[in-house]
Amino acid sequence: MKIAIYALLLLGLPLALGGGALQGEPANPGSFYRATFLLPQAHIATITARAQELGFWIRIQQGQEVTYLQGAELCSACNPESEESFFGFPQLYLDEDLFLVRLDEEKYRLSVRPSAQNKGHYEVIVGAKVQSELEELRGEALNWLQKLGIVQTASLSLAEFPAEKKPQPPEGVRLDSLLYALTQAPDWHDFARERGLSLQGIRIKVIVE
Numbered sequence: 100m101k102i103a104i105y106a107l108l109l110l111g112l113p114l115a116l117g118g119g120a121l122q123g124e125p126a127n128p129g130s131f132y133r134a135t136f137l138l139p140q141a142h143i144a145t146i147t148a149r150a151q152e153l154g155f156w157i158r159i160q161q162g163q164e165v166t167y168l169q170g171a172e173l174c175s176a177c178n179p180e181s182e183e184s185f186f187g188f189p190q191l192y193l194d195e196d197l198f199l200v201r202l203d204e205e206k207y208r209l210s211v212r213p214s215a216q217n218k219g220h221y222e223v224i225v226g227a228k229v230q231s232e233l234e235e236l237r238g239e240a241l242n243w244l245q246k247l248g249i250v251q252t253a254s255l256s257l258a259e260f261p262a263e264k265k266p267q268p269p270e271g272v273r274l275d276s277l278l279y280a281l282t283q284a285p286d287w288h289d290f291a292r293e294r295g296l297s298l299q300g301i302r303i304k305v306i307v308e
Contacts, residue, residue, distance in 0.1 A: 126227040126236055131260035131285040134240070136250060139219040141198055145248040150191040150200075153246065158186065160194045160300050179299065192300045199301045200247065201288070204228075207236055208286070209243060212301070215282055221249070224260060224285050233257060260285055278305070 126132065150157055157168040167177035167186070177185055192199040200211040206229050214220040223244060225236045237257050244250045277294060281303065284290035291298035298304075 124233045126231045126233045128227055128229055131224055131226040132236060132257040133222050133224045133260045134255045134257050135214055135217060135220050135222045137219060138221045141196060142248060143193060143196060143198060146198060147193065149247045155189045155191045156186050157191045158300055194301050197301060206231060207239060209240060210286060211249060226285055
C-alpha cells in the first residue's frame with residue numbers, strides 16, 4: 100500500500116451557500132453571518148501594507164517556504180512547527196494570490212476568505228461573541244474590509260450562516276465528508292484543530308492511498 104501526502108488549497112472544494120439577507124435583527128452569541136462579494140483580483144500588496152500598519156501577524160507562503168512578519172518586522176526565529184505558540188491575532192495569511200484574514204475582537208470574530216463556490220469572490224464571516232445588533236456587525240465588517248484596502252464598497256448584505264452538525268457533500272461530488280464539513284465551518288482553523296486535521300495556512304494536508 101502506497102500513501103502520498105498532498106497539500107491542497109481549500110479553494111475549489113464545494114461550498115453550499117444558505118440563508119437570506121437580514122436587516123434589523125439581533126445577533127445572538129455564537130451565531131455567524133456571511134456576505135459574499137466579487138474580488139476578481141486581490142491587491143495583495145495593498146492588503147499586506149495595510150496589515151503591517153495595523154500590526155497584524157502575517158504568514159506568507161510561497162511554494163513550500165513560509166515567512167512570518169509581526170507588523171513590518173520579520174520574525175526570523177518563527178517556524179511552522181511552533182506557529183500556534185506565537186501566531187496571534189489579528190492574522191493575515193498570504194498564499195500566492197490568495198489571502199485569509201482572521202480577527203478575534205472583544206465583541207465578535209471575523210474572517211475574510213476565498214469563496215470556494217464562486218470563482219473570483221471572497222466572503223466575510225462575522226460571529227457574535229456577545230448580544231449584538233446585526234447592523235453593528237455589518238458596520239464592523241465593512242470597516243475592516245475598507246481599512247485593509249480589500250473593498251471600497253459601502254454595501255454589504257449579511258445572511259445567517261447555517262450551522263449543520265454533519266453536512267454531507269452534494270450528490271455526485273466525490274469528497275470526504277469531513278473535508279466537506281471543513282468547507283462549511285465558520286472558521287477553518289478552529290474546525291481543523293477540533294477534528295485533528297492538518298491545516299497549514301489555507302492549505303489542508305490529506306493522505307491519499
